[in-house]
Amino acid sequence: MNEMTRIAPRAETTIKDWETDQEVRWCPGCGDYAILKAMQRTMPELGADPANTVFVSGIGCSSRFPYYMETYGFHTIHGRAPAIATGLKLANPELDVWIITGDGDALSIGGNHTMHLLRRNLDCQILLFNNEIYGLTKGQYSPTSREGTRSPSTPYGSVDHPANPCAFALGSGARFVARSIDVHKNLPDQLKAAYAHKGAAFVEIFQNCIVYNKDVFGDFTEKKNAALSQLWLTHGQPMLFGADKDGGGAKGIAVDHATLTLRVVDVADGDWQAAGVIVHDITNRAVAHMLVEMPFGPFPMALGVIYDDPRPTLEVAVHAQIQAATRGKVPDLQKLVSKGQTWVVEPDGFAH
Template sequence: MNDMTPVAKMTPKDWETDQEVRWCPGCGDYAILKAVQRTLPEIGARPESTVFVSGIGCSSRFPYYVESYGFHTIHGRAPAVATGVKLANPELDVWIITGDGDALSIGGNHTMHILRRNLDCQILLFNNEIYGLTKGQYSPTSREGTRSPSTPFGSVDRPAKPAAFALGSGARFVARGFDVSKNLPDVLKAAYAHKGAAFVEIFQNCIVYNKDVFADFTEKKNADDGQLWLENGKPMLFGKGAKGIALDREALTLKVVDVVDGDWQAADVIVHDVTNRSVAHMLVEMPFGSFPMALGVLYDDPAPSFESAVVAQNEQAAKGKTPDLQKLVSQGQTWTVGSGAETDAAEAGSAGSGPEL
């Protein structure tokens, strides 16, 4: 195919494989898969330039079900493999699929580093607050009191907050959604549009081991008061516009305020600014119950990506040099590593030295 050949418009069906989708009936992963398959044609993605990388867990079967390149890797190491893929070919669209256990327990170190390095990729963390694949043990995000095979008397661990972890690790894009939300594709599109590491926490219902743990805000009857969908440049309103989020200037914390007759300005409701990192931190720390669940794009402030810096560095280092593998392997057993000037001087004084590395 040359550059003049028209590219056929793709459909969600084009992103489906011939593999049987094997999750428990009713699992939230089905809805997330469909949201991704709907999103991919809308963002203009192509299978030949798209790679899905996963670790271990229920969510990590994802690459089998998307018609693209994929790697089902080892526990917690999807970010390491994804980094290698992106450095080998920066033109590829790389998606990382992981779970709360995969990304925040054995993979916590790798998740932190891919975020601080800012590799250009999309990281979708499916958070069901439980280990589903290994039969229901408590996970790093399980709530205090969670009863499971590994905590029969109730977990005493304080849970990790994925979005707070991402912000603390230096992520430049942090968002939230949930499996069956109609807004999830919009969140995925925003993540794809961001240049750098885009971290999306997706609340996912584990129908077997942690059923309806998020029902307090995901169910339709609870949506108005339980969900705060953030939109850049728009006031933080919920409860059909009757409530909002304001800043308590004395305590320097957020608070819920009533909005009378739609006058959100009089109630001092905050206008969402996706580049405000301080407010993003406060949003992810809002305790649910006293506050709604903050959803959508919480933070989006791009910075230079890791692979772009590596490519630029390599190009600079290669200036004026002609790669010659045969010369490298045939000129003696000693190779000098250093700057160009240092190497030239060393080679002038040692006839048997090899080429500069």
């Protein structure tokens, strides 16, 4: 069996098997509702087994997620979900482990843990809900908040340069990086692709905080703007966007070979090859870096599976090492305890 391909027995479930009896408690209109429902609808299609699935979260609005999935779950402490998930997966590599986190949870106090989980390539799915704000603690600016963001902690506007979650993931060595939108019909496709990937799968989901950062992503999430502002990537297909991809209104992404940068080109009469539009290759790490760094405005927002190139996972390597180290040996706890210097405490209270 190829260790980089997920092969597991299929379980026959329905959406009801994944819904708990807990009251879902987020603010009315919160994007988390859409993500939760997309997850509950997708799990039966994956053939996943609730008894073999674990959702791990840290602290934040998104971190209530485990309460609403009828699986095992851990609501842990701020930023430490990756550490808990690592322990779970090493103890039982057969578990399906999902990490639910937010931009503040994963990239501030949890940045170090997130980085190491990605570089170690633990087999799990990381869903980062990015609303560019601290919602649970009443609207302070977060690591992804844009410059100029006014909040209780930055009343005159943030002067911080924001973190780019997908660039952070790629820079940390992630082998799978995707982007999606909370209410978009394509979100289940990214969830399925992340689950199919054997290794650490990182998915950034743009999530609308209806209270503290409403419509911050509206420039590219609203339907009226979507055609020219969203670049949905498909492996083996040209990078096209626009109102009429097959006609005269198409645009595409090409490489400027003089500067080794990306640029937007117009596509005449559907002839994307003549316009120099490049074909998406999910294994091309260099282009993936350029796609996640494209500045929105002059460029569309790159969405879908941006990078997917598996490699052996941490838990496989750890267990192979354990097997090699213990092969042919008989466990003897007493021998281990007695190894080296020992002391005996006598009745007089002195050690000899």
